[in-house]
Amino acid sequence: MRRRTNWNTSWMVAGKQILAILLGTFILAFAYYHINFYNNLSEGGFVGLALLGKYLFGWSPAWSTFVLDIPVILLAWWLKGHRFMVYTLIGAASFSIFYSGFEQLSPFVVDLHGNLLIAAALSGLLTGLGAGIVLRYGGATGGDDVLSRLISEWKGWKIGNVFFVGDVIVLGLCLFFLPFKETMYTMLAVWLAGKMITWTISVKVEFKLPHFMRQEKSTAPIQIPVKTTASVQQSH
Numbered sequence: 603m604r605r606r607t608n609w610n611t612s613w614m615v616a617g618k619q620i621l622a623i624l625l626g627t628f629i630l631a632f633a634y635y636h637i638n639f640y641n642n643l644s645e646g647g648f649v650g651l652a653l654l655g656k657y658l659f660g661w662s663p664a665w666s667t668f669v670l671d672i673p674v675i676l677l678a679w680w681l682k683g684h685r686f687m688v689y690t691l692i693g694a695a696s697f698s699i700f701y702s703g704f705e706q707l708s709p710f711v712v713d714l715h716g717n718l719l720i721a722a723a724l725s726g727l728l729t730g731l732g733a734g735i736v737l738r739y740g741g742a743t744g745g746d747d748v749l750s751r752l753i754s755e756w757k758g759w760k761i762g763n764v765f766f767v768g769d770v771i772v773l774g775l776c777l778f779f780l781p782f783k784e785t786m787y788t789m790l791a792v793w794l795a796g797k798m799i800t801w802t803i804s805v806k807v808e809f810k811l812p813h814f815m816r817q818e819k820s821t822a823p824i825q826i827p828v829k830t831t832a833s834v835q836q837s838h
Contacts, residue, residue, distance in 0.1 A: 619739040623693050626735030627743055631700035633728035634663070636712045638791075641721040642784045644776045645729070646769020646792045647746030654776055664702035667744055668694055674745030681752065689741035690748060697743050718787045725791040730762075730798020737761065738803045762800030766793055 634649060642657075644650050648670045652663035671694045679687035714721035733743055742748045746768060754761040769792035777785050 619689065619741070620692060622739035623689060623736050623741040624696050626732045626739075626741075627693055627697040628700050629728055629732030629735070630743055631697050631704055633725055633732065635701055635704040635708065636710055637714070637721055637725045637728065638788075640712050641714050641718065642781070643718070643721060643725055643791060644773060644780055644785060644788045645725075646765070646772045646788075647750075648744050649746070650769065650772040650776065654779060658779060662702065662705065664698045664705065668698045671745040674748045678742070678748045678752075686740065686742075689739075690744075693736050693741040693743045693747075694745075718784065719790075722787040722791040723794065725788075726794025727798055729791070730795035731802055733765075733795065734799040734802025737799065760800050761803065762796035762798075765799055766796035769796075 634645060634653070637643065638645055638653065639656070644653050644657075648667050649663060651670065652661070652666040655661040655666050656663055671690075675687060675690050675694065678690055712721075714724075733747065736743050737747065737751065742751060746765075750761055750764040750768060753759065754764045757764075770789065773785055773789055773792065776788070
């Protein structure tokens with residue numbers, strides 16, 4: 603009975619982590635497509651390289667990011683074990699699927715060219731929230747997340763700061779191909795995202811499973827001792 607209970611508990615923990623990773627990648631894909639892409643904002647890390655590829659060559663970030671992720675995911679398997687690799691694969695694949703779905707099916711257009719400050723703020727808050735949720739629950743959305751996590755654990759630096767440094771390097775490359783104004787607003791967005799990632803990972807709020815997936819508490823009837831005739835006589 604105890605072994606079965608432990609098995610059920612481990613599956614519920616895994617289910618909670620996977621649902622959280624899916625939620626985080628959905629938020630990320632929504633923000634990258636509807637805010638960053640529509641308003642000519644780039645992004646740091648592998649996603650920034652993928653968005654640059656979309657601007658220059660028309661390549662879809664849904665698949666170019668996945669190609670970039672593969673070698674780093676294999677490195678994560680070697681250094682962190684199979685569980686982390688599986689969660690990273692789930693994060694990378696779900697991001698690609700969500701982004702591709704938004705590209706093909708989403709009717710929403712978020713046009714903030716007239717106020718890029720708002721676009722940068724929304725991008726930073728949403729991408730930081732999405733990435734932070736994924737990292738908090740043991741996964742990663744791609745290769746740059748894996749590298750940032752490994753460097754953070756190795757050096758003891760805040761993971762949000764590691765993200766920011768990596769993003770600035772990629773954005774420096776984007777300056778050669780993208781407008782200066784949009785790139786500067788993108789740097790503001792990635793700075794906010796780094797702060798949001800650190801906050802999301804450290805805040806004391808737990809993601810809860812839907813009610814129908816939670817383990818039910820025991821409903822066994824309470825045993826009430828009943829006095830026998832003999833015990834009653836002895837008491838007298």
